[in-house]
Amino acid sequence: MKKINYILTALLGLSMQFAFAQTPKGSVLIKNATVLTVTNGTLENTDVLVQDGLIKRIAPDISAPKGVETIDATGKYVMPGIIDAHSHVALDVVNEATNPIVAEVRMKDVVNPYEIGIYRALAGGVTISHAMHGSANVIGGQNATLKHRWGSTDPADIIMQDAPRTIKFALGENPTRVHGRGNGIQPRSRMGVEAILRNGFSEALQYKKAWESFEATKNEKGSTAVAPQYNERLQTLVDILDGKIIIHCHSYRADEIYMLINVARDFGIKKLVFQHTNEGFKVAPEIAEYTMGASVFADWWAYKFEVYYSTAFNAAILQKNGALTSINSDSAELIRHLYHEAGKTQRYGGLTDDEALAMITINPAKQLGIDDKVGSLEEGKQADIAIFEGHPLSTYAVPQMTFVDGVKYFDITKDKDDQRQRISATETVEPIYLGHENHRCMQDTEHLFETANALFHTQH
Amino acid sequence: MKRLNQTFLIFLMAMMPLFAMAQIDGExxxxxxxxxxxxxxxxxxxxxxxxxxxxxxxxxxxxxxxxxxxxxxxxxxxxxxxxxxxxGMIDGGTTLGLVEVSSVAETVDYAEIGNVTPNMQALTTVNPNSEAIPVTRVSGVTTVMAVPQGGLFPGTAALINLVGYTPDQMYAGAKAVVMNFPNSGRRGRWDRRSDEEIKKETEKALKDANDLWQKAKTYHELKAKGAELEYYPEMEQLAKVISGELPLMVEVNAAKDIQNAIKWMEDKDVKFFFSGVSEGWRVADELAEAGISVITGPVQALPTRQSDRYDTPYANAGKMSKAGVKVAIRTNEAENVRNLPFHAAYAAAYGMGKEEAWKAVTINAAEILGVADQLxxxxxxxxxxxxxxxxxxxxxxxxxxxxxxxxxxxxxxxxxxxxxxxxxxxxxxxxxx
Structure with a gap:
């Protein structure tokens, strides 16, 4: 009897191992390329050997181990897979707009591995995207970091299971519009946004204390302690306070950015990244000193009032002030050419090639807490790789192949005419979309603003 | 009194360095x-x-x-x-100067109430002091078509140079009456109309267009014969297309709609060109055969269909150009018109080639708009x-x-x-x- 239990346990353990080992890992030798390592400079005529999903060696004249495919990349550029720190790709739903704080919801529950946007991102060299909750709430849901393993039918397969937890916050126009103007509750102003944050974290501290005193006394002899009611929302806020979750905060204006920096400092929160951050340049020294930096658009501005006083030099100013800076898409379209968006930092601020490339590779990796695994071409890292014809910062560059964990998911020479994974029985056959919702930050809140949407504007 | 003046003078003199600073600041x-x-x-x-x-x-x-x-x-x-x-580069289709902050309705001036408003003038609405104008011109885009948006005939577009303090100083010598050709595509993911509803709406819009065209023709003929007509600004403007004074700028995108538009224009003896044309690559030969010029874009855009190759919007301009269509490129943007050179670069990289892509943002646009002798x-x-x-x-x-x-x-x-x-x-x- 006991023996059987042991065997069953062992089997269970094994099956779990299989479950984790399911995602495919590849081996490949890329020969004779210009290798843009990002962290260790540019290496001419160099080979990259990938084995079982990891970068094994980067050196000239590596010979292919038995059975490993060789790709001749003479005249081509090899760079780390591009990482988009702000995206809504592969998400069926974006906003849970029902409360100013919805920390308990998880984007992991709404991942759609069939979305064509994944393949289109791969065709732009993007291997990892940060699939975020929308910006309707001051404290939104928990995001999912995705690896673009296109072709998988299991949502779990495209989630980067070894990435740390992150959560969406949002300041300014969007949460005040949804709650103050849409639902008639706090916050209606940026004052209210700060109050929601401080109230939320203070309540979380009480909750934490209640559990701690319960845990401390429950085993005492004759203890009458009753466990506090479990609350997923407050527990998530406690996890933020305990440094287990990285905040990624939608923000635009300098005042609101500065406000959140102060709130975070008051509550001892260190893991904080600002998103969009159009006026980040005005508080660049503060962002550099107290946070994990900012993830910004290359040049988007003027689509709403809070981004009217923007500058395309934002990324350069942040970078030169020592703030960790990345460039993101927040868009199904921009995600297709982030290498070009990064190139704009050379027009607007004259950044070097390495600085510009870092903004779409190692810098976003740091902001997502995955820089020990991806974000540069280094031996031992996961083999997320993009091959380009032409330097990736040139506007004429054309991505050729994209690998995730050493497996090739995009090859321009094998690109199919019909790119769908499957045909849906319920969707209209071949709907033609002529307008594009570039930004989906406010998706699923449209019902609150019927009249405002009359002119078909997307809100970012 | 005199003394007071003197004191004031001395005070002014003492203040001079401060004024000087203010002067530098305001330079x-x-x-x-x-x-x-x-x-x-x-x-x-x-x-x-x-x-x-x-x-x-x-x-x-x-x-x-x-x-x-x-x-x-x-x-x-x-x-x-x-x-x-x-x-200088020419953007053949923008809303530059017609909108300042797109989410603030008070600053959006490119769309008027009503389905038939061809008499709405983009030129008089252009804000010469829009913050986006100096932002745009330092990228090398010197001239743009400011295009009204909205209904079937939303207004009259105008070509402007990005310098000057009045619309007249900016005007670059070309106008076009805009027509949004009845559209069978969806405006976005949130457009939840059924296929049946779309078909009905499209058919009705086409019938409206036919009726209006007939009316405009009648208006023009009567006017040509010296008839005294009642004030009818919409017909007055459409008649300028019939008479050949202004070209018709036909916005059309889905392949089937492009084919319908080619057919619709066949018996109409007017100056016209197509704009948008995002699925032009599907019917490039038909466009070439009909000899129709296009102002296409944006190039950096998503494919119109889920199944389409990811690079179809990048390759569209080049495919039409290779088929023999005269192609100009537009951004269809306002504050992001400065990205026109990058749209053109993408077209160049995905099949059009640099030389043709340069023409698409310079001489081709000028020729299509009828100002090639000037720009x-x-x-x-x-x-x-x-x-x-x-x-x-x-x-x-x-x-x-x-x-x-x-x-x-x-x-x-x-x-x-x-x-x-x-x-x-x-x-x-x-x-x-």
């Missing part, structure tokens, strides 16, 4: 006209090839001389050694819209060094640049907290 570099010689550059004329070590002489708003032996003759000389000169290339006698850059202006790493519009030397400043100057090294910095 403003204005667009400046005059005689300029852009010397020793590689001149890309577009229509007459590339000239090495060539110079361009500008005076009175015009290009006086282009060549390798042009003398300064009293002109202000600008050394352009190692640099390239191109004609679109570096030729003697043409309007002096020129850009000087460190290298190919389609590259993001290129810096635009000089911009001339209408012969005015444009200050290379705008809000984005001023904010950079103010905040790169902030004072007080962090330590002063």
């Amino acid at each position: 403003f570099i204005k667009p400046r006209s005059g005689k300029f010689l852009l010397q020793n550059a590689t001149v890309h004329t577009i229509t007459n090839g590339v000239m090495e070590n060539a110079s361009v002489l500008i005076e009175g708003g015009k290009i006086l001389q282009v060549g390798t032996s042009v003398s300064a003759d009293g002109a202000e000389v600008i050394d352009c050694k190692g640099m390239v000169i191109y004609p 679109g290339s570096i030729e003697e006698g043409k309007i002096a819209n020129l850009i000087v850059a460190t290298e190919d202006p389609f590259e993001t790493r290129a810096q635009i060094m000089h911009v001339f519009i209408n012969g005015y030397r444009i200050p290379l400043s705008n809000r984005h640049i001023r904010l950079y100057q103010e905040f790169l090294e902030r004072s007080p910095d962090l330590k002063a907290n």
